[in-house]
Amino acid sequence: MFSILKKELWAYFGTLGAYIVAVAYILISSLFLWFFDSKFDTFNIFNVGLASLNNFFVLSPWLFIFLIPALSMKSIAEEEQTGTLVWLFSKPLSIESIIAGKFLAISILVIFTLFPTLIYVFTIYNISMPEGNIDLGAIYSGYVGLIFLSTAFISIGIFASSLVKNQVLSYIVGVFLCFFCFYGFENLASYNLLGNYDYWLQRIGFYQHYTSFTKGIIDTRDIGYFLFITTLFIFASIQLVKLKK
Numbered sequence: 001m002f003s004i005l006k007k008e009l010w011a012y013f014g015t016l017g018a019y020i021v022a023v024a025y026i027l028i029s030s031l032f033l034w035f036f037d038s039k040f041d042t043f044n045i046f047n048v049g050l051a052s053l054n055n056f057f058v059l060s061p062w063l064f065i066f067l068i069p070a071l072s073m074k075s076i077a078e079e080e081q082t083g084t085l086v087w088l089f090s091k092p093l094s095i096e097s098i099i100a101g102k103f104l105a106i107s108i109l110v111i112f113t114l115f116p117t118l119i120y121v122f123t124i125y126n127i128s129m130p131e132g133n134i135d136l137g138a139i140y141s142g143y144v145g146l147i148f149l150s151t152a153f154i155s156i157g158i159f160a161s162s163l164v165k166n167q168v169l170s171y172i173v174g175v176f177l178c179f180f181c182f183y184g185f186e187n188l189a190s191y192n193l194l195g196n197y198d199y200w201l202q203r204i205g206f207y208q209h210y211t212s213f214t215k216g217i218i219d220t221r222d223i224g225y226f227l228f229i230t231t232l233f234i235f236a237s238i239q240l241v242k243l244k245k
Helices: 002-013 017-035 054-072 077-082 084-089 095-127 136-163 167-189 195-204 206-214 220-244
Strands: none
Touching: 002 017, 002 095, 017 054, 017 095, 054 095, 054 136, 054 167, 054 206, 077 084, 077 136, 077 167, 095 136, 095 220, 136 167, 136 206, 136 220, 167 195, 167 206, 195 206, 206 220
16 A cells, blocks of 8 residues: 555656646635635635635635546546556555555645645734634634545545546546535535435535534534545445456
């Protein structure tokens, strides 16, 4: 697993890939939170007038829906396209260690991407009136929720890459699955088609579990949910790769 992890980290950080993703994420989120006005003023922190990063935690999942599948789309699909997957099968590596190594590498890259956003916390802390009048607990729980949500997206992205051979198709499938799991169930429940069962339909999706973190609540049930979803998609990816073997 550590051999695969080092290989994947070098593939990301040894080239411009990791840095381009990090810069793109920071640039887009910064534009929405600090610069865009008019029709985007619901995200602009100055227009909202509150010393809070809630808008950042609302915006980030939508950015991750597009960025994380871009990182994970090549995890298995590229190996299969180039023929290196067969080479990996010939090595003393288990399928589980291959998937785990790739999963951990993308997770580290996502944390690397999130790390510079701590400057937002520093900025909010210093411009609030009085200085330091911010809810650090809510910010902390928001970051915890964002990390758990990103691991679920990563597992979905790897599943999509294991499902199809083409990287572009893998990206499209990954974006669709991430979007549907995050907001699809929530949107379906809003139509009130199932009566009392709409509540349970909401609980199937990511949205309700993630928003609990953004409200400053770290619930073990929400943590358990994301761990279950991540494990489920990782297990499915392992089974798909085993079929390729």
